Amino acid sequence: MSELNLPMDGGCRCGRVRLKISAPPLLTMACHCTGCQKMSSSAYSLSAAIPSEGFEVTQGEPVIGGLHGATKHYFCPHCMSWMFTRPEGMDWFVNLRATMLDDPSWFTPFIETWTSEKLSFAETGAVYSYTALPEMDAYEGLVKEYMGRG
Numbered sequence: 001m002s003e004l005n006l007p008m009d010g011g012c013r014c015g016r017v018r019l020k021i022s023a024p025p026l027l028t029m030a031c032h033c034t035g036c037q038k039m040s041s042s043a044y045s046l047s048a049a050i051p052s053e054g055f056e057v058t059q060g061e062p063v064i065g066g067l068h069g070a071t072k073h074y075f076c077p078h079c080m081s082w083m084f085t086r087p088e089g090m091d092w093f094v095n096l097r098a099t100m101l102d103d104p105s106w107f108t109p110f111i112e113t114w115t116s117e118k119l120s121f122a123e124t125g126a127v128y129s130y131t132a133l134p135e136m137d138a139y140e141g142l143v144k145e146y147m148g149r150g
Contacts, residue, residue, distance in 0.1 A: 002105045009058070010101035012076035012083055016060045019083070019100065023054020026093055026143045030109035030126055032118035039066055039073065039082050043122035046098045046109060047085070055084075055094040110146045 004024060011018040025048035036045035062083055066073030070088035075081060085095040098107040112118075112126035113133050128134075134142060 002103065004106040008101055008103065010096075011059070012079050012081035012100065014076060014079035014081075016078045017057065017062050017076045017081075017083060018059035019055065019057050019096075021048075021050050021055055021096065021101070023051045024147070025049055025096075026051060027139075027146050028098065028107060028110045029095075030112040030124040031114055032112060032116075032122060033114035034117050035067075036114075037117075037119070040097075043119045044112070044124065045082075046104075046107065047095045048098045048107065049093045050096050051093055052091060055096065111142060 006024065007020050007022040009018065009020050027049045029047045029049070030044045031047065032044045037043060039045065061077065062074035063077045064072050065075040065080070065082070066085075072086045072088075073082060074084050074086070076083060081100065082097055083100050084097060087093075087095060098104050101107075109124045109126040111128045111130065111134065112124045113130050115129050116131040128142065
């Protein structure tokens, strides 16, 4: 496993949409919900919550996909890679799909969510597991603990 060296670039599979992060994640996650399973075509999705001021799209124009609701899921319009999510009412961070980074080898999920919907074989190695989502008041402590590691 390597270290997260900032700034870090990333992009979709075809390379038409590129992005950059210049701030460390507030938290890293694996989500086992059936929605993430379907959108990622995998057992779970992997995300890094990047502060909004530390995230930018540097090339291309991602499009909204997924459910087209209040939470916005952004995809490359050509290869349809699911790149990042802007959760409704949480403008202070962007939920970046960690594997969109050119070097995701530093990534490990700190928490896993929606284990009530997980596939029986799926293991993430996360420190904390939640059957759904953590209570809102738990996030502050989780972020402090995650950012204090190392």
